[in-house]
Amino acid sequence: MELIIAIFIGLLYACGVYLLLRRSIVKLILGVFVLSNATNLIIFLSGGIQRSGISFIGEQAEKASLESxxxxLPQALVLTAIVISLGISAYILALKYKYFEKTGTHDLDQLSKTDQK
Structure with a gap:
């Protein structure tokens, strides 16, 4: 199971880098989103995958074993990263709106043509 998730994370990183290298600002934004999700998955995978594992010990500390x-910590880090990526997403989308409002284009290749007007 961990191998399948690791391959999926690799595919997400490949797709994210591919989108970052495209010449459209929209694809660049989507690439940032995909990379942040891939990073969240890799942090989550670092905690290990166990079924019916407990996250904390309550009053029955003598019955709980450390192996189960x-x-x-990875779950808390992923939750924090999701909140941060939501804020960054809103900021990037606001920048994209202003960028399109000023230049009138989404394509970064056409940006040099707008300077000549």
Missing amino acids: MTDP
Whole structure:
């Protein structure tokens, strides 16, 4: 299962880098979104995949073993990263709106043509 998720993360990174290298501002923004999701998955995968693992020990500490516990730190980091990526997404979309309003184009190749007007 972890191998399949690792391959999927690699595909997401490849798609994200491909989108970042395109000459459209919209594709660049989508590439940033895909890369942030791939990074969230790799952080989540670093905690390990276990079924029915507990994240914390309550009152029954003597019954819980350390092998059955899952690490809650990657889950907390992913939640934090999701909130941060949501804020960055809103900021990037606002910049894209202003960029289109000023230049009238989404294509970065046509940006040099707008300077000549």
